[in-house]
Amino acid sequence: MLRQEYSIAQNIKLKRTRDAVLSAIGAAIDRLSKIPKVEGNGLVLFCGENFDTEDFKCFMFSPPEKVPLFFYRTDKEFHTEFLEDMIEDTAVYGLIIVERDEATIGLLKGTRIEVLEELEGFVPGKHMMGGQSQRRIERIIEEMYHNFLKEVGDKVNAYFLPFVENGKMKGILLGGPGYAKEDFYKEDYIDYRIKKLILQPLIDVSDQGEVGLREMVMRAEDLLKNQQYVEVQKLLEELKYHLAKDDGLIIYGINEIRKAMEMGAVDSLVIYESNDKELEKIAQEAENYGVKVFIVGDELPDAEWVKKTFNGIVGKLRYRIS
Structure with missing residues (x-):
């Protein structure tokens, strides 16, 4: 080529x-x-x-x-x-959602949630037969359930052990809608080194896939203090609140933000990741003023809102300015 x-x-x-x-x-x-x-x-x-x-x-x-x-x-x-994601935040969190016949495995890296794999098995529900037939079918169903959890465990080991061995795995969230997460944790489906990193308590989550991973991360807010994804999501919710109240604590526009930073009034900024040199420049300036800066890409649900509504940059003020 x-x-x-x-x-x-x-x-x-x-x-x-x-x-x-x-x-x-x-x-x-x-x-x-x-x-x-x-x-x-x-x-x-x-x-x-x-x-x-x-x-x-x-x-x-x-x-x-x-x-x-x-x-x-x-x-x-x-x-x-x-x-750039490889060096900006080297610590990662493992994410596992498991139920009787579905599972999602992912990673939380900085402000990005990555789905590694979604698994689907076939584990029937309870049968209404009586006597020995019912007991035999229940044993078969239990074995299918065990085999599915073992498959999930093997996948988790394959994905997470490299991060554990190089010291990058900071913790693991385990969740799901029912009792399967408890069974998965109690039995020996995963490597003991991975099991030691699972944060408690286990988390009730209603969905699978990327939606479920996001739900689990936000429900684990107390377990993930100072983690970028949680912080930026909370900040975006605050920005929407201040915008709705029109209380003067939200700021946008490069010139307006730059003036507010010079006054020491800017608390934090959310900047859409792009090749815009002016946005890159103001991100560097903001750090010199002690402003907390979050760079978000399309992997974050509200990144498009920041991009289209505020031309890629919006911030929260410490106090109102005229």
Whole structure:
């Protein structure tokens, strides 16, 4: 692919741009040709020239977590947005929702909830037959139930043990709508190292999938104090409350926010994750003023609200200002 891109780049009309692109692609080809096989978490390769300083740099590395996608771009800047979650909040929480014949396994990383897998089994309900037939069927159903929980446990071990072994798993939430979560916790379905990290109490959750994971995280608010997802969700609810009351404690607009920060009036900001340089700049300024900043992406349900209603940035004030 890069060799094809190299041929195409030879048609760029501006000499300086053409030379820069050819140098970058050529350097990338040279480095990749020396690697017989890509293993582990995949490969990241940045090559390019800084036009202002005329410095040429190449960075090639395997990141701390698996590369989430294949991405190639010739641009004016290196695209690091796909990798930033790997270093911004290294601690993760495991999420498990389990019932008789359904389960969801996920992760909570910063402000992002990730569904790792949804499982579905077939465990019939009680039968009304009498005598030995009923007892035999009940034994079969109990075995099917046990096998399903064992399958869930095997999946949990496969997903969570790497995080436990490298010290990144901070805790695990276990929930569900009925008694299955208690059975799953009490029996030996999961590795003892994972079991030790399950936070108490177990959580009643009515749904499966991503909706259920979000419900469980918010119900575990007391167990997840100072966790980013919980904090930003609470802040967004506060912002909606202040907006509805029109009490002057919500602020938006870059110029207005910047003036309020200079007065020391801004408590916290929610900023939509984008390539907007002005938003990136104000996020850096805000931290210098001691403002708590939350960067949210599309994985958060209300991120679209921040993006469309407030052009990507909204904040809460410590006090009203004129």
